[in-house]
Amino acid sequence: MTTTTELSATTLLRFATAGSVDDGKSTLVGRLLHDSKSVLADQLEAVERASASRGQEGPDLALLTDGLRAEREQGITIDVAYRYFATPRRRFILADTPGHVQYTRNMVTGASTAELTVILVDARNGVVEQTRRHAAIAALLRVPHVVLAVNKMDLVDYQESVFAEIAEEFTAYATELGVPEVTAIPISALEGDNVVEPSAHMDWYGGPTVLEHLETVPVSHDLAHCHARLPVQYVIRPQTTEHPDYRGYAGQIAAGSFRVGDRVTVLPSGRTTKVSGIDLLGEPVDVAWTPQSVTLLLEDDIDISRGDLIVPSKDAPPTIQDIEATVCHVADLPLTVGHRVLLKHGTRTVKAIVKDIPSRLTLDDLSLHPHPGQLVANDIGRVKIRTAEPLPVDSYADSRRTGSFILIDPSDGTTLTAGMVGESFATPEPVKDEADDDGWDF
Amino acid sequence: MTTVAGIQGGTDSSPYALSHLDALESEAVHIFREVAGEFENPVILFSGGKDSILMLHLALKAFAPAPVPFALLHVDTGHNFPEVLEYRDRTVAKHNLRLHVASVQDYIDRGVLKERPDGTRNPLQTLPLTEKIQSERFDAVFGGGRRDEEKARAKERVFSLRDEFSQWDPRRQRPELWQLYNGRHAPGEHVRVFPLSNWTELDVWQYIAREGIELPEIYFAHERDVFQRGGMWLTAGEWGGPKDGETVERRLVRYRTVGDMSCTGAVDSDAVTLEQVITEIAASRLTERGATRADDKLSEAAMEDRKREGYF
Numbered sequence A: 001m002t003t004t005t006e007l008s009a010t011t012l013l014r015f016a017t018a019g020s021v022d023d024g025k026s027t028l029v030g031r032l033l034h035d036s037k038s039v040l041a042d043q044l045e046a047v048e049r050a051s052a053s054r055g056q057e058g059p060d061l062a063l064l065t066d067g068l069r070a071e072r073e074q075g076i077t078i079d080v081a082y083r084y085f086a087t088p089r090r091r092f093i094l095a096d097t098p099g100h101v102q103y104t105r106n107m108v109t110g111a112s113t114a115e116l117t118v119i120l121v122d123a124r125n126g127v128v129e130q131t132r133r134h135a136a137i138a139a140l141l142r143v144p145h146v147v148l149a150v151n152k153m154d155l156v157d158y159q160e161s162v163f164a165e166i167a168e169e170f171t172a173y174a175t176e177l178g179v180p181e182v183t184a185i186p187i188s189a190l191e192g193d194n195v196v197e198p199s200a201h202m203d204w205y206g207g208p209t210v211l212e213h214l215e216t217v218p219v220s221h222d223l224a225h226c227h228a229r230l231p232v233q234y235v236i237r238p239q240t241t242e243h244p245d246y247r248g249y250a251g252q253i254a255a256g257s258f259r260v261g262d263r264v265t266v267l268p269s270g271r272t273t274k275v276s277g278i279d280l281l282g283e284p285v286d287v288a289w290t291p292q293s294v295t296l297l298l299e300d301d302i303d304i305s306r307g308d309l310i311v312p313s314k315d316a317p318p319t320i321q322d323i324e325a326t327v328c329h330v331a332d333l334p335l336t337v338g339h340r341v342l343l344k345h346g347t348r349t350v351k352a353i354v355k356d357i358p359s360r361l362t363l364d365d366l367s368l369h370p371h372p373g374q375l376v377a378n379d380i381g382r383v384k385i386r387t388a389e390p391l392p393v394d395s396y397a398d399s400r401r402t403g404s405f406i407l408i409d410p411s412d413g414t415t416l417t418a419g420m421v422g423e424s425f426a427t428p429e430p431v432k433d434e435a436d437d438d439g440w441d442f
Numbered sequence B: 001m002t003t004v005a006g007i008q009g010g011t012d013s014s015p016y017a018l019s020h021l022d023a024l025e026s027e028a029v030h031i032f033r034e035v036a037g038e039f040e041n042p043v044i045l046f047s048g049g050k051d052s053i054l055m056l057h058l059a060l061k062a063f064a065p066a067p068v069p070f071a072l073l074h075v076d077t078g079h080n081f082p083e084v085l086e087y088r089d090r091t092v093a094k095h096n097l098r099l100h101v102a103s104v105q106d107y108i109d110r111g112v113l114k115e116r117p118d119g120t121r122n123p124l125q126t127l128p129l130t131e132k133i134q135s136e137r138f139d140a141v142f143g144g145g146r147r148d149e150e151k152a153r154a155k156e157r158v159f160s161l162r163d164e165f166s167q168w169d170p171r172r173q174r175p176e177l178w179q180l181y182n183g184r185h186a187p188g189e190h191v192r193v194f195p196l197s198n199w200t201e202l203d204v205w206q207y208i209a210r211e212g213i214e215l216p217e218i219y220f221a222h223e224r225d226v227f228q229r230g231g232m233w234l235t236a237g238e239w240g241g242p243k244d245g246e247t248v249e250r251r252l253v254r255y256r257t258v259g260d261m262s263c264t265g266a267v268d269s270d271a272v273t274l275e276q277v278i279t280e281i282a283a284s285r286l287t288e289r290g291a292t293r294a295d296d297k298l299s300e301a302a303m304e305d306r307k308r309e310g311y312f
Helices: A002-008 A025-035 A041-053 A069-074 A103-112 A129-140 A160-177 A210-216 A432-438 B020-038 B050-063 B082-094 B104-109 B123-135 B201-211 B274-283 B288-292 B302-309
Strands: A011-018 A081-086 A090-096 A116-122 A145-151 A182-186 A234-236 A248-252 A257-259 A263-267 A271-280 A283-285 A287-289 A293-298 A309-312 A319-329 A340-345 A348-362 A367-370 A380-392 A404-408 A415-421 B042-045 B071-076 B099-103 B140-142 B159-162 B190-193 B222-229 B232-235 B249-255 B266-268
Touching: A011 A025, A011 A103, A011 A129, A011 B020, A025 A081, A025 A090, A025 A116, A025 A210, A090 A103, A090 A210, A103 A129, A103 A319, A103 A415, A116 A129, A116 A160, A129 A160, A145 A160, A145 A210, A160 A182, A182 A210, A234 B020, A248 B020, A257 A271, A271 A287, A293 B020, A319 A404, A340 A380, A340 A415, A380 A415, B020 B050, B020 B140, B020 B201, B042 B050, B050 B201, B071 B082, B071 B104, B071 B123, B082 B099, B099 B104, B099 B123, B104 B123, B201 B274, B232 B266
Parallel strands: A011 A090, A011 A116, A116 A145, A145 A182, B042 B071, B042 B140, B071 B099, B140 B190
Antiparallel strands: A081 A090, A234 A248, A248 A293, A257 A287, A263 A271, A263 A309, A271 A283, A271 A293, A319 A380, A319 A415, A340 A348, A340 A404, A348 A367, A348 A380, A404 A415, B159 B190, B222 B232, B222 B249, B249 B266
């Protein structure tokens, strides 16, 4: 029984990796999986068998992570894959994003749910264009924790000066982008230095190993500074003899916390009432917080349906029809001015039109290309969107859940674009202090 | 800004940090409710195995105190364990659910499907499943698939669009951003939904133990007549084993997965309680499928190939 209880008490960390093709990302992922005993005997055997049938001398660990027929045939990684491993302290969901041509949309996808991103660089090359691109995406997506893993330290004689220079350059760049926290770790994924075990070659480094850092980085949110938000997913009305009058508003708390007795407003209608009860999956509770899935019971019988947002009356977001956002275009078909789309925000999907594309961002040097006319796959840019109905949106800087949206092609349902409401670092004149003060609450 | 007195988040020692099981539970419930809110006619694939039992348990919690707004669909291979069919029927009755059955045996009897020389019926499930989805016009089909099971499944989305032939195209998957699941589909298409995507085998067992969920007894150690084929202990029975040269032994075994008797192997075990099962799995050096599934060993991409055709 102790085993169960101890293991159940662990928390969950979602993180993503970013690195270009030869930075050793597969080796790092392979080592994390292998050293945490998440690669089991039959999986290793399968990799050895497959490697041997290809005439390779040793087991090719990339075969562990490249799962699809086409990927193995071509030796490339097509898409984001999710991997799982655990230590006694924590369980991990790793979004393993490929470093190939379509990196931007894949990294955006992986980073959207991540609380931490590991960016790999090759110690011999230092901070390169690709590194800056990865840092920019992490900043844009507001991933709370960024780890810089300076890999292949074995190939630079484990020199402190090499690491220090790279760490300093990267941290300065990331800070300028508004990344709140950078942890730089010198590693050799191949030799195992500072990945799971502390390195015997780098006495000068006193920080954590990659795994130690993953195990200890805080994952719960600072609820005191969060706007409480509940997008209504589904109205629960049993209409049974046992529960003739039960009417509950089910949803996952997107941010902050709700307590019985809170005065709340329902958007977009603006009607106000009080929380009379909270059911946490069948159990009544006094208080509930993100990311719990709950059912709110309200004092007054007002008209509420899927797509509405329940918020504290003292802290309601504006409801607007003109949204300005930073987007990453993820579909092969371009996004153009005048494009009629569907916009999904929280639990609500509304018609919308792309009114303007003021700029496209060049990630390499963060320069802005004005009025590009369209965004193609992997482009990041600013867009202005008019929605058919008013939406209660937060700034993405305040709330990742209620400040994000996707655009959908109404003709075939394709997911076109990922959007983040409000300012990004890419605004023409970013105000540094404000970005710092905004914090990273979500 | 609303703040709640006394709540100070920020670290894992905070009472407001969710345990990993609570986080996975909350995410799965969110997925169930999204489907209930966005689709006309969803159904839960239910095999009587632990993953589908867990799905049903989560669905019951998601809509409590109202009943689960979905029917169940069982693809009956005709080679099911009797204990599992008994569990299935008891569960359906207990929760007053609707059960659809797609029968592989019917297809064989009608001459539409042919028995394979190796006797396994697992690949034969795809046609009855996909035809049932079309004839009942299911637009969302919940499956208990987990990404930790198999490398092709590691690439699977939570919402996975299938065309009118139920085919999966890994190159044309929609990116999944934040928790904004896109369930749009054309008439005739449907979406496979995997609420347990982020669970591992150990998570499933720990949650079953925590919630006290009842399972079919074949998951626990018991004495059984088995014979060895392809390195696995298969249950002897009328379905086609043992054959010449294969001998039956009585052994103490249990099952890690539940599927067709012809391709689901038992493992040697003396674990009779949930705690013992969890200890055994935590120490195991074999994956669930590697230990117990014959069909996944057919080729390097066996699972991917079946998934492409419409398998779950």
